[in-house]
Amino acid sequence: MKFIHDFIIFLLAFLSLALASPLADHNSAVAELIDAEIKTGEVSSIEAAPGAVTIINHLRVPVYLWSVDTKQGPMITLEPMWGAHKESYRFSPNPNGGVSIKIAAGTPDINNVLQFEYTRTNDKIFRDMSTINLRPGSEFVRNTYALIPDDESNCPMVECSSDDCPGVYHKPNDDHATYGCPVGVNMNLMLGY
Numbered sequence: 203m204k205f206i207h208d209f210i211i212f213l214l215a216f217l218s219l220a221l222a223s224p225l226a227d228h229n230s231a232v233a234e235l236i237d238a239e240i241k242t243g244e245v246s247s248i249e250a251a252p253g254a255v256t257i258i259n260h261l262r263v264p265v266y267l268w269s270v271d272t273k274q275g276p277m278i279t280l281e282p283m284w285g286a287h288k289e290s291y292r293f294s295p296n297p298n299g300g301v302s303i304k305i306a307a308g309t310p311d312i313n314n315v316l317q318f319e320y321t322r323t324n325d326k327i328f329r330d331m332s333t334i335n336l337r338p339g340s341e342f343v344r345n346t347y348a349l350i351p352d353d354e355s356n357c358p359m360v361e362c363s364s365d366d367c368p369g370v371y372h373k374p375n376d377d378h379a380t381y382g383c384p385v386g387v388n389m390n391l392m393l394g395y
Contacts, residue, residue: 252291253327253352253388255318257305259285261341261394266310270302271295277310291322291385300328305393307341316342318349318391327387330380331360331370345394352390357383 259265259280267287269275271294278287294300300321304312314337320329331349336342344364351357358381360369371379383389 251386253386254288254290255389255391256286256288257391259393261307263308263341265393266306268304268312270304291320291327293322322385325385327383327385328380333370333372334374347393350390352388357387
């Protein structure tokens with residue numbers, strides 16, 4: 203009987219401490235904010251889970267990648283015929299800039315690249331493909347490539363063959379090749395498929 207009495211005293215003391223803790227105050231404050239947002243119809247910005255781009259090399263030569271925001275990331279090598287790299291969309295440290303995944307084929311030349319460029323917001327990914335820094339005769343020019351989203355109803359596919367590539371930037375003043383997609387969309391960039 204003494205054990206039960208002591209346990210009840212312990213439990214009451216624990217509950218009184220737990221209810222008076224800052225965590226309880228925090229949870230109460232969060233609940234009040236949620237109630238206020240529901241009543242006013244205002245919803246604060248909540249980050250959606252980011253999707254990712256997967257770059258898949260179907261070419262017969264290695265492919266080299268650099269993910270660049272305000273700094274150049276390390277070089278990543280994709281082996282010929284099915285080498286792959288997946289990168290989740292991230293925010294750029296530069297509030298006025300984005301991320302560019304620079305992609306070279308055959309030789310690791312960062313000045314001769316196809317680019318997958320994006321800027322992430324809380325709920326959108328604004329992306330484009332660019333051949334501005336790609337020299338004539340590149341493996342990418344001689345072969346096909348496609349950027350295929352998992353939800354084409356909200357994010358258009360881009361497909362390029364050697365003689366037809368309307369959905370990418372070919373010169374700096376193009377203004378038709380940027381697309382806004384939900385941030386949770388996943389995309390496959392198929393090189394030489």
